[in-house]
Amino acid sequence: MDKTYQLEICANSVLSALTAQEGGADRVELCQNLDVGGTTPSLGQVWLTRAGLSIGVHVLIRPRAGDFLYTDTEFLEMKSDVMFCKEAKCDGVVIGMLLADGQVDSLRMAELIELARPMQVTFHRAFDRCRDPFEALEAIINLGCDRLLTSGLKNSAMEGVETIAQLIKQANGRIEVMPGSGISEQNITQIAELTGATSFHSSAKIEQRSGMDYVGGEVGGMGDTVWVSAKEKIRQMADMLKNR
Template sequence: MSRTLEICAASLPSALAAQAGGAHRIELCQNLEQGGTTPSYGLIKAVRARLSIPVFVLIRPRAGGFVYSADELAIMQTDIETCRALGCAGVVLGALDAAGRVDMAACRALIAAAGPLCITFHRAFDACPDQPGALEAVVALGCQRVLTSGGQATAEAGQAQLAALVAQAAGRVRIMPGAGITAANIQALTARTGAPEFHASAKRRLPPEAGAGLFATPQFETDAALVAELVALL
């Protein structure tokens, strides 16, 4: 089986490093330390200009849960339209109702805005108490893949559920394990889950930023060598 490595990149340098390391695709976001939010127009445009591999963009207007207001959904639709205009290959989205089920109406509206773009249902899936039911909903929506850790903090912890989801999907949608994917576990996860795609950040911590002072915060960037190691192991 030919397997795909998607790298989550939260900056232009990280996107470039992902491509240099041989990643097959990136998921572009910002605020990765908060689980990722929608990147700026400027970042999307810059990454599209510099990358030749497919760029998928995270559509998530804020950190926190995945029950969205009408105003938030309108913002998300506009962000999706921007991604189409900039020539992105896909978008990464998800919305739930208050009971933790896939919000079919909200997701259908977002997917309609995406038109021909590929659709990944993101880790909102891991907030669903009934993952088998959520998977059938995602299939019914026509999504191409699901990014999931199997409902656990890491894909390694959720590997039994990931294997069950791969079996249930039966090729109707791609199950893409993510969360804590490293060179130390990617081959074992491949063997145990049978998943066709994997999602990782392959990041390293940068030295402290000079002059940040009171505003200093940990900074991470994707490392091309770590990406290349993951690609080789796959």
């Protein structure tokens, strides 16, 4: 019997992606720099992850931190990254672009989606900075995106459950609406109940201390800790969803 629920893990390294698979995730969203909301991973990271995983590999296409209003040069970079992901036989890409007025940048999104096919396309949390979520949802559906990742325009999915539930009702099966941001083993079943969602996005991250014996100098922000996905957290969420 097919699983009713899907668990996507936001993996910021090859190690985290492998951990996600071992923990029972259905797919990974591969990225770097989680501390700024994620950016496009390196080419080596994409190749090694694709080679090492049998579950779905979706790659974040976000050239920089900050807003989602991109220059022509940044757009060319995004197109190049999409083409590379297709060459690497990834299963999907995760993208999002807005206009200066807060509407979805449908024109340039359409170019990226056409370039990406036959890969799946997820519209990411740029959605959470749009001016009208219900108008934006229709634009994203009309573009043909397979999935929408959202926290319901709040800092966490738990805070945004009411809006997420409204979006799922409006979508009516035309697109998968996937809650993300702050989802953990402590709240995933509650969010499922409150929203009606069947697909969930979590980083399941923990801090890992540096293995360095020698720590010299007084420069901060280098060599202290890194974020990694925790297999125990992933396994617990996967089991919770499986047993619903």
